[in-house]
Amino acid sequence: MPTPHIEVRNKNEIAKTVLMPGDPLRAKFIADTFLTDVKQFNSVRNVLGYTGNYKGRRISVMASGMGMPSIGIYSYELYKFYDVENIVRIGSCGGYTSDVKLYDVILVKDAWSESTYAKVQGGYEGNIIEGTPELNQKLIKAANDLGIPIHIERIHSSDVFYRENPDKYKEIYEKYGCVAVEMESFALFHNAKVLGKNAACLLTVSDNLATKEETTSEERQNSFTNMMKIALELAE
């Protein structure tokens, strides 16, 4: 039966592994560019979802929208009501140090956050949640096989894109060791933990707060193909 935010009647329409970009048009780009035999399974609120084949193996891709409340809803429905086992977020991030360059790919070892998402959702009081190690190992192998270099690091999962104090990132980098910022993985990792599922996050550096470099919105939608190719290798 459909859920409030996903209009699927037969849960077999969604694969066990779902790639999850924030941007619905990045989901469409992945389906159009990399998948064959594609079937769109969701368009509620224009949060587009597709299932298809990659190298003959089945995988789904669906957007999460921006921020923890949004990915909190979609990942919960996919895990709990549609029997999804693995979600790999594929997002953009802002670098906190010149050690990560534009277009570099980061595999998120764990996410530090000041967000209340995990506490409110399930009473978890901590500030750090890790991705699923077994899923990370598969992604590391895929990256190695493809010859794509990745950083494996802690990142900051933030509820806020525009801060009144834009220099706050320096403290978060120095105190907590976060090399970049995005806005969803802490909630995704939490949902996976409470529901006994698997989650991982690959990020491409779209801008850098330390060096002030940035990519365009069109590049963020269409050009981050290295992390997509790594994640697509999880198709089954």
Ligand SMILES: O=P(O)(O)O[C@H]1O[C@H](CO)[C@@H](O)[C@H]1O
């Ligand atoms: O590119 P996506 O996956 O949307 O990820 C990043 O971009 C958005 C902010 O521009 C936030 O969702 C952040 O996490």
Ligand SMILES: O=c1cc[nH]c(=O)[nH]1
């Ligand atoms: O959350 C994000 C994503 C990309 N770039 C940023 O600066 N922040």
